[in-house]
Amino acid sequence: MRDVIIVGAGPGGSATAKHLSEKGYSVALYEKRQEIGAPKRCGEGISLGRVERLGLNPPKNCIRQKIDGAKIYAPSGKAVEIDYGKDSGYILERKMFDKWLAEEAARKGAFVQAKTYIKDVVRERGRVSGVKGESCSEKFEEKSKILVAADGVESKISRVAGLNTTCNPLLIDSGVQFEMAGIEIEDPKKIHLYFGNKIAPRGYLWIFPKGKDVANVGIGIIGNCTIPAIDYLKKFVENKEELKKGSILEVNAGSIPVGGFLKKMTLDNFLIVGDAAYQVNPIHGGGIYEAQFAGRIAAEVIDEALQKKNTSDKQLNKYNIEWWKQRGNSLRKIEKLREVVENLSDEDFNYLADKLTGEDLVNFTRGNSLVTLAKLLLKRPHLIKLAKALF
Ligand SMILES: Cc1cc2nc3c(=O)[nH]c(=O)nc-3n(C[C@H](O)[C@H](O)[C@H](O)COP(=O)(O)OP(=O)(O)OC[C@H]3O[C@@H](n4cnc5c(N)ncnc54)[C@H](O)[C@@H]3O)c2cc1C
Structure with a gap:
């Protein structure tokens, strides 16, 4: 019997596996794909501060481009620039990065197995007590004291385990991305973000450079949009001289949660x-950091539960409490900001682009200084109600 089985070797699963293995637990990490990290479904951006906060030192082959700021474009075309004057983020190569995270877990002693699809959970006296799956075409069953579902946004494991994780479909954005080559990037050390309801309803388009002439060019928009996200992306590419002559090396699509945080992420012997x-x-829509940070909290809570030989829901509830304390409350504030942003017209965006600095925008994405934004919105009578949500 394993101490812990983890389903899904994305950043969340690998981080959880690494932290638990280094504490000496017997951990199995199962991934359905035949190659961990591929295909990617990600713009691959992460800030340096986040990498440092996770205590990571990724090898060079995981980092495609160092970034020193951002250009954020209003519908009018006006750009608000954030320039840190030094490296402040990475565009990763997720195919290498995810594999490296899994390697790190394996190095600490975790058993990692790709091409292993977990179909169901095993139960004993009504409690989750392991998994049923298929590994390289062979069926297997394995028991564990704790099961962790780190199986991504389409998670089935939480549902079969008995946790209701259904969320409002309006809280899931639709993402599509082309990895493009042979394009021209005005400033390859900056990420470029384009806002506007006509080009990306309730979302944005991005160019995340992976070199001078290679980039992830993508879009995330509200999931129930009548026009598919890929049509908006194609139009964006066609309308940009610097992109339209480029080649498409990869097409990635995926769902992006934009809220709906769960109050309850645990059951007896189980967490997500x-x-x-x-x-x-x-x-x-960034989740590379969040998944790993949550994995670290989960590992601490699981460690305590295993030491106490008490893996009940009541004991694991510490994970709910700690995650909300350390991340959830701040992310909930950012969700309120998103609720405000999705109600802005293109004219409102243009107005804000004239008033705000790059520093303001960085603060807002971290849930800080939202009062600054609220005060600006109060000056627009039709936005007063929205502004009040930010105080
Ligand atoms: C288009 C797009 C762009 C994005 N851009 C960014 C970005 O620039 N920066 C950023 O920080 N975030 C970005 N994200 C979000 C980011 O990719 C995710 O938040 C992050 O990968 C979450 O990590 P995770 O470990 O929770 O899940 P995932 O990375 O999704 O990993 C889950 C793993 O579980 C496996 N799995 C699923 N079911 C099973 C099963 N039954 N058995 C075994 N294995 C299973 C899957 O194959 C997968 O490998 C983007 C997302 C999309 C869709």
């Missing part, structure tokens, strides 16, 4: 980590 629990920053 990462996208499977919608642990994503709701304003920009």
Whole structure:
């Protein structure tokens, strides 16, 4: 019997596996795909501060481009620039990065197995007590004291385990991305974000450079949009001289949670980590950091539960409490910001682009200084109600 089985070797699953293995537990990490990290479903952006906060030192082959700021474009075309004057983020190569995270877990002693699909949970006296799956075409069953679902936004494991994780479909954005080559990037050290209801309803388009002439060019928009996200993306590419002559090396699509954080992420012997629990920053859709941070909290809570030989829901509830204290409350504030942003017209965006600085925008994405935004919105009578939500 394993101490812990983890389903899904994305950043959340691998981080949980690494932290638990280094504490000496017997951990199995199962991934359905034949190659961990591929295909990617990600713009691959992460800030340096987040990498440092996770205590990571990724090898060079995981980092495609160092970033020193951002250009954020209003519908009018006006750009608000954030320039840190030094490296402040990475565009990763997720195929290498995710594999490296799994390697780190394996190095600490976790048993990692790709091409292993977990179909169901095993139960004893009504409690989750392991998994049933198929590994390289062979059926198997394995028991564990604790099961962790880190199986991404489409998580099935939480549901078969008995947790209701259904969320409002309006809280799931639709993402599509082309990895493009042979394009021209005005400033390859900056990420470029484009806002506007006509080009990306309730979302944005991005160009995340992976070199001078290679980039992830993508879009995330409200999930129930009548026009598919890929049509908006194609139009964006066709309308940009610097992109339209480029080649498309990869097409990636996926869902992006933008809120709906779960109050309850635990059962007896069971908890959820990462996208499977919608642990994503709701304003920009970034979840690489959130999944790993949650994995670290989960590992601490599991460690205590295993030491106490008490893996009940009541004991694991510490994970709910700690995650909300350390991340949830701040992400909930950012969700409120997203609720405000999705109600802005293109004219409102243009107005804000004239008033706000790059520093303001960075603060907002972290849930800070929202009062600054609220005060600006109060000056627009039709936005007074929205502004009040930010105080
Ligand atoms: C288009 C797009 C762009 C994005 N851009 C960014 C970005 O620039 N920066 C950022 O921080 N975030 C970004 N994200 C979000 C980010 O990719 C996720 O938040 C992050 O990968 C979450 O990590 P995770 O470990 O929770 O889940 P995942 O990375 O989704 O990993 C879950 C794993 O579980 C496996 N799995 C699922 N079911 C089973 C099963 N039954 N058995 C075994 N294995 C299973 C899957 O194959 C997968 O490998 C983007 C997302 C999308 C869709």
